[in-house]
Amino acid sequence: MKILLKPLQIIYCIYALLIFIILMFLALPFVVVASAFGIKGGNFIYKVCLVWTRIWYFFIAIRHKEIYEAPHDKEQQYIFVANHISYMDIPPIVAAIRQPLRVLGKYEMIKIPVFGWIYKAAVILVDRRDATHRSKSVRALKAAINHGISIFIFPEGTFNISERPLKDFYDGAFRIAIETQTPIKPLLFVDTIDRLHHRNIFELTPGKCRVVFLDEVEVKDFTMKDIQHLKQHVYRLMEDGLKRYRVYP
Template sequence: MKKLLSILYTVWCGMVFVIPFLFFYPFIYICIQNKGWHRFGHKIIRFWSQIFFILTGMIIQKDWKFRPDKSKTYVFVANHFSYLDVAAGMNIVENYFAYVGKSSVSKVPLFGYMFDQLHIAVNRSDKDSRTKTMLRGIRALKNGRSVFIMPEGGIVSKNIPKMAQPFKDGPFIMAIENKVPIVPVSYLNNYELNPSNFFFWGLPKVIINKEISTENRTSKDIEALKKEVYDVIQGDLDKYYGLEKTEYLG
């Protein structure tokens, strides 16, 4: 019975994801055609995300240890154990931001085009792609647009809820280069609600942690910053699951 309910709920989640997207896509497409309208496209996508979580009954439980100023620029970083994380980030973060995500998303019909135009796709196996991604992220921050990155480099952990190590350097270089704060975001149970391709009903829990300043930081501080962010997010996960503290192995 549990498996049947999961299948039915997964079908419902798929419908709630796809049908509103197809309805909103023409408006998103129009916004994509003019860079000055990209911000409006972002707002439409955020509204679509809100509809998804409302209609699926997965109302996100947000623990605000810090409320980002919507007029300021940040680098948001989060653990990444589930496909649900991306939609949750769009729902949680009120700032105008660009996701940095894997280039394979670009192959998805319609959605891929939207992602390519409004966000930043990266092929992590291609050095040139990684360099271009870094430059695009730095440019977005210089233009006052926040960036959201999962520093594990994808859903790669072999020991969930322990994060994969070491973190990628990208988000920390971007933050230091632009002297913008890093905001660690902890997704506590998304992977329980969306393991692989199935959905189970529940309430996603997320912690938006206090900003970490990058003022007076240089490239020599990257490893220290990575450890600081890891300790914050993994500390939240360890506390939630009653696990022992894990040291960051940079």
């Protein structure tokens, strides 16, 4: 049966890619203009990306759903963290977080024609192989926080290709949280790996795409000595949360 359905899936993937590209070129002029207006322009770019995501989801039959396991204050500034399992992790960020935001993103993505330019205008880039570049990214993230803007970081760094719910976390998000005294808001991307597996872009499928908001984690009065405790606490919250929605070996 899967063999018979494969041609249909490939056709669907090509269709989804074409819609994505059309919307990308429609968004491009707005991004070009907005990129000249500093922080306000950056905030507007995220609104453009939100419209882009909603229209794309509509045409490719992906149903975005937000689940709030705890109250979420949309006026509160946060460091958002989430699990990373798919290229489809990006659209839910702008679909679910409707407040001023900057995302820490992979430097390699700017190499993609046209999309890479929009990506560069929208995110704070990091090249994890370059210590100087990493330090620059941290300064940019802190600057965003100082301007009242929330930030988003994948604490796993790269795709989780293991059978565990989560890979080990890096310290970065938790260090910044303590240094800036900004609460952490963990999110769960439950279905993105079902919509598009990281191994093949031609495995995109329609269906639900749930984003789960967990309870915020306060860092008031935490010091650098508490980084590992904070990291492990958030890890456990997210791991337990994922196990409530998915079955793992």
